[in-house]
Structures are given as C-alpha cells and as structure tokens.
Amino acid sequence: MANQVFKGRYTVDKGQDVVVFLIGMRINQWWAVHKWLPVFLAMPGMIRELSINKQLGCLSMENFFSFRTTLLLQYWRSSEDLRQYAHGQAHLKAWKNFNQKIGNNRAVGIYHETYVLPNSHYESLYGNMPVFGLGKALGSIKVTPQADSFNKRLNKKYTEEGKSR
Structure with a gap:
C-alpha cells in the first residue's frame, strides 16, 4: 500500500498540532569514510526503534538522499515526545559516539531543525x-x-x- x-x-x-523535525548529515570529505560511515550507520537503529514503538511519538518519516547530504523528515505528536526521545537511550548513545569519534572534525556535518506547527x-x-x-x-x-x-x-x-x- x-x-x-x-x-x-x-x-x-x-485535527491536531504537529512537530516537524528535519535531521541529517552532510559528507564533507568523501575520502574520510571512517569518519562519516559510523554517523550514517547510527540512524537505521533509531529509525527502526521509532517505527516499531509508535508510543514514542514519531507519527511518520520520509528519507531523502542527495550526493553529499541525507535528510530524514519526521512528524512528531509533540515537542515533548521529541525532547524525551532525544534524551533517551538510543539517541544519547549515538550522540555520545558522534562526539567521541567526530567532535569538530570537518569530515562530516550533522544538522537538525524543529518546527512546532499549530493545526491552524x-x-x-x-x-x-x-x-x-x-x-x-x-x-x-x-x-x-x-x-x-x-x-x-x-x-x-x-x-x-x-x-x-
């Protein structure tokens, strides 16, 4: 379907307010595979977790890829659900790994944007x-x-x- x-x-x-969340990464140095590949591979586990556990508040998501940049577009039930997930086990582990392995290294960039939209x-x-x-x-x-x-x-x-x- x-x-x-x-x-x-x-x-x-x-019928409801919604939170739109954009998250992704940009490969700045293709040859630094050892830097950007772990960042890229951190996302599928979180996507799977959110897809299986609807009570976490993620309503739906769409993935987009371009030459250097990935974009994951997510729709959340509330900003509180999103905040709780960001402070949860899976995300905190990925964030800690990113900061330990990448930190301020220019090989890979990450981003997110959050929009809280009333239904009007x-x-x-x-x-x-x-x-x-x-x-x-x-x-x-x-x-x-x-x-x-x-x-x-x-x-x-x-x-x-x-x-x-």
Missing part, C-alpha cells in the same frame, strides 16, 4: 500520490469544495466522514 497511487486530490485531515498553521495538497509526508502522519481526506484552495485549507478546520485512505 505504501506505493499505491491514489488518484485525485487529497489534503491533510487537520499548515496545509497540504497531494495529487495522484501514494500516502506521503504530513498526509501519511496525520491521515488524509479527499479534497472537497470546503478545502479546494490554499486559503481554505490553511485557514479552516474541516473534516470528512472517515478518512479516504
């Missing part, structure tokens, strides 16, 4: 797409006349009987 394309236009069923401050539109992004995290509904424009989706709470997908 993850790759099933849903014909038509869909939007997010806006986001909108989305998916056309002929598989379940994706915020729609995957919060659920999606078919676009109706009450939600057929950017302004309507952004400024109004709307629901439909049951989720379309």
